[in-house]
Amino acid sequence: MPDLGNRANVMGPQPIAHRAEIPSGVIATANKIIDLVSRGDSADIEALAIERARSDAEALAKASSGRDIRDKDIAAIARTNKHYWIKARLSDASGAKPIVFQIRLGENDGRWMIWEAMNLTNSSPWTR
Amino acid sequence: MQRFIAVDRLARPDNYIMVSMDKQRQARVDQGLAPFNAMPYEEDFLKARLHGICAGEVQAMEAAGRSLFDFPDAPWEFQLDMARQVWDESRHAEIYMKLLEYVGSFFGEFPETEVLWSCTQVDDPACRVAGINRGLEGLACDVFEQLIRLAQRMGDEVIERAVDYVLADEITHVRMGSKWMRKLCEGDPARLKRAEEFQANIDNLFNFGGARTTEAETKQIRQKLGGKEVEFDATIPIAKDARLLAGFSEEEIERLVRAASRSAAY
Numbered sequence: 001m002p003d004l005g006n007r008a009n010v011m012g013p014q015p016i017a018h019r020a021e022i023p024s025g026v027i028a029t030a031n032k033i034i035d036l037v038s039r040g041d042s043a044d045i046e047a048l049a050i051e052r053a054r055s056d057a058e059a060l061a062k063a064s065s066g067r068d069i070r071d072k073d074i075a076a077i078a079r080t081n082k083h084y085w086i087k088a089r090l091s092d093a094s095g096a097k098p099i100v101f102q103i104r105l106g107e108n109d110g111r112w113m114i115w116e117a118m119n120l121t122n123s124s125p126w127t128r
Numbered sequence: 129m130q131r132f133i134a135v136d137r138l139a140r141p142d143n144y145i146m147v148s149m150d151k152q153r154q155a156r157v158d159q160g161l162a163p164f165n166a167m168p169y170e171e172d173f174l175k176a177r178l179h180g181i182c183a184g185e186v187q188a189m190e191a192a193g194r195s196l197f198d199f200p201d202a203p204w205e206f207q208l209d210m211a212r213q214v215w216d217e218s219r220h221a222e223i224y225m226k227l228l229e230y231v232g233s234f235f236g237e238f239p240e241t242e243v244l245w246s247c248t249q250v251d252d253p254a255c256r257v258a259g260i261n262r263g264l265e266g267l268a269c270d271v272f273e274q275l276i277r278l279a280q281r282m283g284d285e286v287i288e289r290a291v292d293y294v295l296a297d298e299i300t301h302v303r304m305g306s307k308w309m310r311k312l313c314e315g316d317p318a319r320l321k322r323a324e325e326f327q328a329n330i331d332n333l334f335n336f337g338g339a340r341t342t343e344a345e346t347k348q349i350r351q352k353l354g355g356k357e358v359e360f361d362a363t364i365p366i367a368k369d370a371r372l373l374a375g376f377s378e379e380e381i382e383r384l385v386r387a388a389s390r391s392a393a394y
Contacts, residue, residue: 013286017232020172078145078239080155081172085145085239102145104155115158116151124136125146126242 022077022084026105029112030074030086033103037061038069038090049114056117060101063119067092067099075100082106083115097121131198132251135242138190147239168278168360169351174287175233181271182224183240184264189217191248191260199253202312206253209304213261216297223290230286247330254312258323261305262376263330266384268298269374273343273367281358295370302374331384339363340388 029048036045042061049057071091078085083106090099102125104116118125130137140146147155153163166176192213199206225235247259272295279288309327313320339347343365351360366388371381 013230015230015232016284017175019232019234020175020237076143076145076236078147078237080147080152080239081159081161081166081170081176083155083159085147085155087142087145089142100142102147104151106155106158115155125151126138126148126245127136128148 020079022079023112025112026077026084026086027074029105030077030084030088030103033114034072034074034088034090037064037088037099037101038072040065045114049117050108053114053116057103057114060103060117060119063099063101063121064090067094067096069099080104087120129197132249133194135246135249138187138242138245140240144236145239147241149241149243152239152241165364167363168353169349174231175228176238177271177275178224178227178231179233179235179238181268181275182221182228182235184244184268185217185221185224186240187244188260188264188268189214189221191245191256192217194248195253195256195260198251199256202253206308206312209308213301213304216301220294220297223294227287227290243333247333250326252319252322254309254319254323255326257305257312258309258327259330261301262309263327263334265298265301265305266331266371266374266376267334269295269302269370270340270364270367272298273370274361274364277343278353278360281360282353299370299374302371302376306375328387332387335388340366341385342366342368 033045033048036048037060040061042058045057045061046054067090069090070093071089073089074086075089076085076087083104085102085104087100087102098121100120102116102118102120103114105112106115107113108115157163161170165180166173170176192210196207196210196214228234228237244264247264248256250256250259272291275291276288276295279285279291309320309323313323340363343361346365347362348359349362350357353360366381366385368381371384372378376384
């Protein structure tokens, strides 16, 4: 029987490229927006949105009004080229359905801004 | 279990980003890119293209499973073919997940769109296989044939062989679609016409700007590939040889080329 070597040592094809890192500014801006939404701060959120996304961003802030948000987190991040989609989840202590929203962040004059904002609490991103 | 799952009822984990095709296109346009798929000259082309295919394989697996479940009165052999396709697509999804890691990506790096699942929205099995097996899997033949040539230009045998392995299955899936579309519509020309029209709508949806033609006639442009500058396709050609193997007739391919080169869905 020929020596076929130790299977566990066979590494197979190795990656030909590195994973792209998410810019730290994206995470920082996303966390700031999540915080603003949880506080219902529509004015500051609007300031972080490009003009055509302002009303949707403002509506996000209103979605949390009257709720005492306790937990908030980034549920997922994906990208389209150099724009980042961030899905966030906010929960209060009452056990009510969490607020789920998705934003698209892209650089605009050197700042990470909201280009799109969607409230997904009661719908899918694919709802027409 | 509910039959005929609507586009926005397809389940995905919470930690996963879904985006509608319209919004995805807008995101590309906002960055000065062409609205449709990533093309070979883009920086992240391989990652984005393989990701789109991987998501397509997952949805194709779900679609074949749904065809099995949605049409319980279809012939037993039809159901067997759909079951076989579920198995094939799940293996393809795994292959593409591995290829994503190979090119420095992962499943979930890019959003998933609804566009492929939207092609399942029909309640006739003949239309379903015309749209999914002949329309979408036919497109897969085109995309995979291009990817194989691209890998050959890059000198990358891992991508070349992996995609070639998957392409062999896709050709079989298209053949199954052609067989069942014709068999289910035997003696019913009106039904056959509806199935062919359903497929034509899907073919038009994926004509990528209306400039698609055969591989031999596709415009070549200079672009960066694997660190080298090479001449390569400006768009996704129609893979004539693969489609002939898959059971498309010369006439059907010519019709597809004519339609794809004149209409602009995006």
